[in-house]
Amino acid sequence: MQLPPALHSRLVGAPGAAEPLPVERDPAAGAPPFHFAARRVRFPRDHEFFEDGDVQRHLYLQDVLTQVTGAPERPRVPEFTCQVAGCCQVFDSLEDYEHHYHTLHRNVCSFCRRAFPSVHLLDIHILEWHDSLFQILSERQDMYQCLVEGCTEKFKTSKDRKDHLVRRHLYPADFRFDKPKKSRGPATPVATVRVSAEALGADGEQSGGDGMEVCSEHAAPLPEPVGERWIYSHRIPSTICFGQGASRGFKSTKKRKEHQ
Amino acid sequence: MWSGRQGRLRPVGCVVEELRCRRREREAALRKARREQQLVSKRLLRDDVLEEVEGGCVAKILGEAEIQQFLRLAQRGTEEKERERALVSLRRGLQHPETQQTFIWLEGSIRTLVGLLTSSQALLQLEAARCLHELSHSEQSAVAEACLPATSYLLTYLSGHSSDFIELCLYTLGNLIVESEAVRRQLLPQGIVPALAACIQSPHLTVLEALGYALSQLLQAKEAPEMIIPSVLGSILPQHILRLLQPGPKLNLGVAVEFAWCLHYIICSQVNNALLIYHGGLSTLGLLLLDMAAAVQRTEDAGLELLACPVLRCLSNLLTEAAVEVGGGPNQLDDERVVAALFILLQFFLQKQPSLLPEGLWLLNNLTANSSSFCTSLLSMDLIEPLLQLLPVSNVVSVLVLTVLCNVAEKGPAYCQHLWPGPLLPCLMGMLASSDTEGVGQSLELLQLLFLYRPEVSFGPGTPVLRPLVSPWPLSFPSYLQSLLWAWQAYVDSRSEIPASCWEGTLLNRGGLTCKAVGIKCWVTGTQVLSPFLSCPQAVEAFLQQSGLQVLEKHQEEAQLQDRVHALQKTALHR
Numbered sequence: 001m002q003l004p005p006a007l008h009s010r011l012v013g014a015p016g017a018a019e020p021l022p023v024e025r026d027p028a029a030g031a032p033p034f035h036f037a038a039r040r041v042r043f044p045r046d047h048e049f050f051e052d053g054d055v056q057r058h059l060y061l062q063d064v065l066t067q068v069t070g071a072p073e074r075p076r077v078p079e080f081t082c083q084v085a086g087c088c089q090v091f092d093s094l095e096d097y098e099h100h101y102h103t104l105h106r107n108v109c110s111f112c113r114r115a116f117p118s119v120h121l122l123d124i125h126i127l128e129w130h131d132s133l134f135q136i137l138s139e140r141q142d143m144y145q146c147l148v149e150g151c152t153e154k155f156k157t158s159k160d161r162k163d164h165l166v167r168r169h170l171y172p173a174d175f176r177f178d179k180p181k182k183s184r185g186p187a188t189p190v191a192t193v194r195v196s197a198e199a200l201g202a203d204g205e206q207s208g209g210d211g212m213e214v215c216s217e218h219a220a221p222l223p224e225p226v227g228e229r230w231i232y233s234h235r236i237p238s239t240i241c242f243g244q245g246a247s248r249g250f251k252s253t254k255k256r257k258e259h260q
Numbered sequence: 261m262w263s264g265r266q267g268r269l270r271p272v273g274c275v276v277e278e279l280r281c282r283r284r285e286r287e288a289a290l291r292k293a294r295r296e297q298q299l300v301s302k303r304l305l306r307d308d309v310l311e312e313v314e315g316g317c318v319a320k321i322l323g324e325a326e327i328q329q330f331l332r333l334a335q336r337g338t339e340e341k342e343r344e345r346a347l348v349s350l351r352r353g354l355q356h357p358e359t360q361q362t363f364i365w366l367e368g369s370i371r372t373l374v375g376l377l378t379s380s381q382a383l384l385q386l387e388a389a390r391c392l393h394e395l396s397h398s399e400q401s402a403v404a405e406a407c408l409p410a411t412s413y414l415l416t417y418l419s420g421h422s423s424d425f426i427e428l429c430l431y432t433l434g435n436l437i438v439e440s441e442a443v444r445r446q447l448l449p450q451g452i453v454p455a456l457a458a459c460i461q462s463p464h465l466t467v468l469e470a471l472g473y474a475l476s477q478l479l480q481a482k483e484a485p486e487m488i489i490p491s492v493l494g495s496i497l498p499q500h501i502l503r504l505l506q507p508g509p510k511l512n513l514g515v516a517v518e519f520a521w522c523l524h525y526i527i528c529s530q531v532n533n534a535l536l537i538y539h540g541g542l543s544t545l546g547l548l549l550l551d552m553a554a555a556v557q558r559t560e561d562a563g564l565e566l567l568a569c570p571v572l573r574c575l576s577n578l579l580t581e582a583a584v585e586v587g588g589g590p591n592q593l594d595d596e597r598v599v600a601a602l603f604i605l606l607q608f609f610l611q612k613q614p615s616l617l618p619e620g621l622w623l624l625n626n627l628t629a630n631s632s633s634f635c636t637s638l639l640s641m642d643l644i645e646p647l648l649q650l651l652p653v654s655n656v657v658s659v660l661v662l663t664v665l666c667n668v669a670e671k672g673p674a675y676c677q678h679l680w681p682g683p684l685l686p687c688l689m690g691m692l693a694s695s696d697t698e699g700v701g702q703s704l705e706l707l708q709l710l711f712l713y714r715p716e717v718s719f720g721p722g723t724p725v726l727r728p729l730v731s732p733w734p735l736s737f738p739s740y741l742q743s744l745l746w747a748w749q750a751y752v753d754s755r756s757e758i759p760a761s762c763w764e765g766t767l768l769n770r771g772g773l774t775c776k777a778v779g780i781k782c783w784v785t786g787t788q789v790l791s792p793f794l795s796c797p798q799a800v801e802a803f804l805q806q807s808g809l810q811v812l813e814k815h816q817e818e819a820q821l822q823d824r825v826h827a828l829q830k831t832a833l834h835r
Contacts, residue, residue, distance in 0.1 A: 001607045001649045004642040010600045011553055017596040018640045020632035024672035029712055036705040038629040038667045041622065042580040043573075045528040046297065049622070052615035053569040054299060055290045057521060060566055061301040061473075062286065095424050100382035102422035115380065118419035149419065150454025169449050171412045176378045 120149055121177055128158075147171075147178060297482070302435040303473055304397045305428065322353035327363055331372050334384065347376065347387035354394040357403075364395070364406040374410050382422075389414075389428045396435035404439045411436065411447055415455040423464040430459070430467065434474035437481070444481055444488075452478070453491045460500040465512050468504065472518025479525035489531045498526075498536060502544045507551030513563060516548075520570035527577045534583045542584065542593050545575045553601035556608045565613040568605055572619045579626040596637040599627065603643055606650070617653060621660035628667040635668045639678045644668075648687045655696040662691070662702040669709040676713040684710075 030036050043049050082089045082097065084105045091097040107122040108115050111130045116122040124145055127134050137143055142154040144161040148169050155161040158180045165171040165178065293299045322330070330353075333346035353359040363369050376388035392414075398404050414429045433452070436443050456478075459471045475497070478488055492498070501519045505511075523541075527533055533541075548571055555561050575593075578584065584592065602624055609616040628634045638644060647665070651658045665684070668675050691703040 001610050001646050003603055003607055003646055007600050007603060007641060007643075008557060010641060011550065011557070011597055011604065013597070015595040015597060017594055017633045018636055020636040021639070021674040022672070023632045024674065025670065026672070026712055029670055029709055034705055034708045036666050036670065036702075036709070038670050040580045040626040040629045042530075042577050043528065043622075044530070045525065048295075049618065050528075050573070051291060051294055053573070053619060054294055055287055056566070056569065056613070056615070058290050058299060058301040059283070059287060060517075061303050063304070096383060096386075099386055099422040099425050102420055102425075103382040103385060104380060106421050117417050120419055121416070147416075148451040148454070149458060150451050169412075169451060170446050171450065172409060175412060177416060 117177070121147065147175075300438045302397050302438060303431055305393060305431045305470075320353070321356045322350070322359045322362065324362055324366060327353070327359070327366060327369065331369060334376055334387075335372055340381065340383075343381070344383050344387060347384060347391065351387055351391045351394060354391055357398065357400065360395055360398055360403045361400070364403055370406055370409055374413065377410055377413055386425060386428070389425060389432065393428055393432045393435075396432045396439075401439060404436060405443065407432070407436055408443065408446060412450055415447075415450055415452060418455045419458050423462070423467050426459065426462070427464075427466045427470045430470035430474045434470070434477045437474060437477040441481070441483060444478070444483070448487065453488070453495060453497075457495040457497050460497060460504075465515055468512070468515045469518055472504075472515060472522060476518055476521045476525065479522055479529075484525065485529040485531055489526055489529055492526065493532050493535055499539050502536070502539055502541055505544055505548055507548050511551070513567060517563075517566045517570075520567055520574065524570040524573045524577075527574050530577075533578060533581045537578060537581060537583045542575070542578055545571055545578070546593050546595060546598050549575065549605070550597055550601045553604040556604055561608060561612075565609065565616055568609075569616055569619060572605075572616070572623050576619070576623045576626045579623075593627070594631075594633060596634065596641070599624070599634055599637050599643070600641060602627075603646060607646075610650070610653070614653060617650065618656050618660060621650075621657065621664065624664050625660060625667065628664055632671055635671055635675060638664075638668060639675065644679065645683055648683055651687055651691065655699055658691065658696070658699050659702050662699065662706055666702065666706050666709060669706060669713065673713040676710055680710045680714045 076092055077094065079090050079092050080097075081087075082091070082100065082105075084101075087105070089100060091100065103117075104115050106115070107117065107119055109122060109125055109130070111126070114125065116125060124147065128144070134143060138156070142156050144155040144158055146153045146155075146161060146164060146169075148165070148171075151169070153164060153168075155164060158178075162173075162175075162178055162180075165175060166173050171178075290299065290301075327350065330346040330350040334343050334350065337343040337346060354363060373388055373391055376384050377392065379385055379388075392407050392410055395403055396407050411433070414433055417429050418426055420426060433447070437447065437452075456471060456475055459467060462468060462471070475492075478484065479492065481488060501523055504519050505516055505523070523536070527536065552564055552568055552571070555564060579593065602620060606617060606620045606624075609620055628638065638647075644665075647661055650661050665679070669679055688703055688707065691699055
C-alpha cells in the first residue's frame with residue numbers, strides 16, 4: 001500500500017482540516033432499488049465483527065503472543081538490614097525489603113505499635129481505640145464505620161458492624177482485621193478494630209501467622225504493662241539482635257488465645 | 261464445561277514450528293469459545309528470576325502427607341527461613357494440577373493458607389499469595405473457587421503500599437473474576453470496584469498493568485452492562501483510565517493496552533458513553549491514534565497492534581453517540597491528521613496484522629459518513645488510490661472500501677469530480693466481476709451515485725473495451741441482478757439524448773447480456789437474463805421469449821425484491 005509522501009509530513013503538521021467541498025445531494029440518489037445511505041455504524045460487544053481482534057487479545061493474555069513489556073529486573077544486592085529502629089531483619093533484594101517495610105512499618109499505630117495493611121484501617125483503628133472522644137460520641141450516635149472502602153454505613157456497636165460486613169459484604173465471620181478487643185474492666189466493653197492475625201478460627205489452633213504488629217522476631221520478654229493481660233512468647237530466634245532501642249516501642253504483644 | 265478455557269503455556273525450549281502449531285490450535289479453540297460466548301482467559305504471573313534462583317528444576321507433584329508437612333512447617337516452624345522454604349516448596353508443587361486438587365480437598369488447608377496470607381511475616385505473606393495465585397489460575401472451577409475465602413483479604417491489601425504484593429493480588433483477583441458469575445456475586449458486594457479504584461492512582465507501572473487486567477476481566481463479564489459498568493462509571497475510574505491513555509513520554513504500552521480494552525468493554529456496552537465524551541474521550545483517543553501512527557513512522561511499533569485494536573473500536577463506537585452528532589466544540593473529532601494517522605496504521609496492518617484492516621476501515625467509515633470535511637480530506641490528501649489498493653485483500657475489506665467511497669460520492673458532484681473516472685474505473689469494473697454479492701452490490705450503489713453526479717463522463721465512446729467479466733452467478737443472487745439492471749436503466753435514462761433505437765444494438769444472449777455501447781459483458785451462469793432496456797420494445801420481446809417472466813416469478817416471493825419484481829412485471833406486460 002503506497003501512501004503519498006506528503007502524508008507523513010501532514011501527520012506532524014498543525015491540527016485542522018481543509019475547507020470542505022460543497023455538498024449537493026440529488027434526491028434520486030439512494031432511491032429504490034438503490035439503498036445506500038451514509039451512516040455511522042456501531043457494533044455491540046458480542047458482534048462477530050470483533051472476533052479476530054478478541055482472539056488476538058486472548059492469545060496475548062495467555063502469553064502465546066510476545067509479551068509487550070518484559071519482566072522487571074530484580075537485582076540481588078549485598079545483604080542489608082532494615083533501618084527501622086529495633087528491627088533487624090536482613091534482606092538481599094529491594095523488593096523483599098519493600099514488602100517487609102510496607103507490611104510492618106508503614107501503617108503503624110503510633111500509640112500501640114500495631115501495623116495495618118492500609119491507611120484506611122489504621123485510621124479506623126486510631127479512631128476507635130485511641131480517641132476518647134470517640135467513646136463518648138459512640139454512646140449517642142452510630143460511629144463504627146464499615147470497613148469496606150466506598151461503603152458509608154455506620155453502626156452503634158462493633159458487633160453491628162460485623163453483622164453488616166458478613167451479611168451485606170459477604171465478609172468471613174472471622175475477618176482478621178475486625179476482631180473486637182476484650183473488655184478492659186468493669187466499664188462497658190468498648191469493641192474496637194484490632195489488627196491481629198490471631199489463632200486460626202475460634203478453635204484456638206496455633207496461629208499460622210503472628211499478630212500484625214511490629215517485628216515479631218523480637219520476642220523480647222519485656223515486663224507486662226499494668227492492666228493488660230498479654231501473654232508473651234519466650235522464644236527468641238537466634239537471628240534477632242537486641243538493639244538499644246528495644247524499649248516500649250517494641251513490646252511483643254503476641255496474643256495466644258482469642259477472647260470474645 | 262469450560263471448553264474454551266486454556267491452560268498455562270510456558271514455551272521453554274520449544275521448537276519454533278511446534279510453537280506455531282500450538283498457537284494455531286489455541287487460536288482455533290479461542291474462536292470456537294468466542295462463538296459459544298465462553299471466551300475466558302487467565303493470566304499467570306510467574307517470576308522467571310525467582311525460578312532461576314530456586315534452581316529451575318521441575319517441581320514434582322506433592323502428595324497429601326507432603327502438603328500437610330509443608331503447611332505445618334510454614335505455620336509453626338521455629339526458624340523463619342525454614343517456614344519460608346516450606347511455603348516455597350508448597351508453591352512450586354502447586355504448579356501441578358494434581359497437587360492443586362489434593363490441596364483443596366485437604367481439611368484446613370485453605371484456612372491455613374489464608375492465615376499465612378494475613379501473617380505479619382512479609383515473606384510468608386508473599387509466598388502464601390503466590391500459592392493462591394497458582395490456584396486461581398487453574399482450569400478447574402473447584403480449585404479456583406477454593407480461593408474464595410481469601411478474597412476479602414486480597415481486596416483489603418489493594419489499599420496497601422507494597423507494589424509487588426498488590427500486583428500479585430490483582431492478577432489473582434483478575435483470574436478469579438473470570439471464573440464464574442458466582443464468584444463475581446461475592447466480589448462485587450465485597451467492594452471490588454472501590455478497591456480497584458483505589459489502586460488506579462498508584463505510580464507503579466506493574467500495579468497499573470495488573471489493575472488494567474483485573475478491571476478488563478471484570479468489564480468483560482456477561483452481566484457487566486447491568487451490574488458492573490454503572491458503578492465503574494460512577495467512580496473515579498473513567499477519568500483515570502483516560503489519563504493513562506494520554507500520549508506522551510509517560511505512556512506505557514503494557515498499561516495502555518489493558519486500559520484500552522477496559523474502555524472498549526465499557527463503550528461497546530453502551531451504558532453511558534456521553535460521560536466518556538464529557539471527560540474528553542474523543543480527543544484523548546484521537547491524540548493517541550496520532551501517537552501510534554508516529555510510532556509506526558519511527559518503526560517503534562512492536563506490539564502496537566495490541567493497542568491499536570481497542571483504540572480503533574473505542575473511537576468508532578464513540579463516534580456513533582448522539583453527543584457527537586451535534587457538531588462543533590470539544591465533542592467533535594475534526595482534525596484531519598486523524599485520517600492521515602489512520603492510513604499510516606492501515607498500511608501497518610496490511611503488513612503486520614491484516615485482520616485489523618476491517619476495524620480500521622470501520623473507523624474510516626464512521627469518520628467520513630456524515631462529514632464533508634473528512635471526505636474532502638480524503639481527496640485533498642490523495643488517499644483514494646491507497647484506499648483502492650486495499651480492494652483485493654478480502655471480501656469484507658472490499659465492501660468497506662466501497663462503502664467509504666460511497667460516503668464520498670454521495671456528497672455530490674463536487675466530490676464525484678475527483679473520483680470519476682480516474683483509477684476508480686478499472687477497480688470498479690474488476691469488482692463487478694467478483695463473486696461476492698455484497699461487494700458487487702456495493703459497487704452498483706457506487707456506480708449509481710457516480711452516474712447520477714457525473715453523467716457526462718460515463719462509458720463514452722472513448723472508453724476502452726474491457727475484458728469480459730466472468731461471473732459464476734447462480735440465480736440465488738437475485739438482488740445483484742436487479743441492481744445491475746436498474747443501474748443500467750438509470751444509465752440509459754441519464755443518456756436521454758441517445759435515441760432508443762441506438763440501444764437496439766444490444767444483444768441478448770442466452771445466459772448473458774452484452775452491451776456494445778459500453779463494452780461490458782456480464783455472464784450469469786445458466787440463467788435467463790432480464791433485459792434492462794424495457795422501454796425498448798424489441799428488448800421486451802426478447803425478454804418474454806427468454807422466459808423472463810418466469811425468472812421474475814422465482815424472485816417475487818423474496819421480500820426484498822417483491823416491489824421491484826412487480827414493477828418489472830408490470831412494465832413487461834404493459835408494453
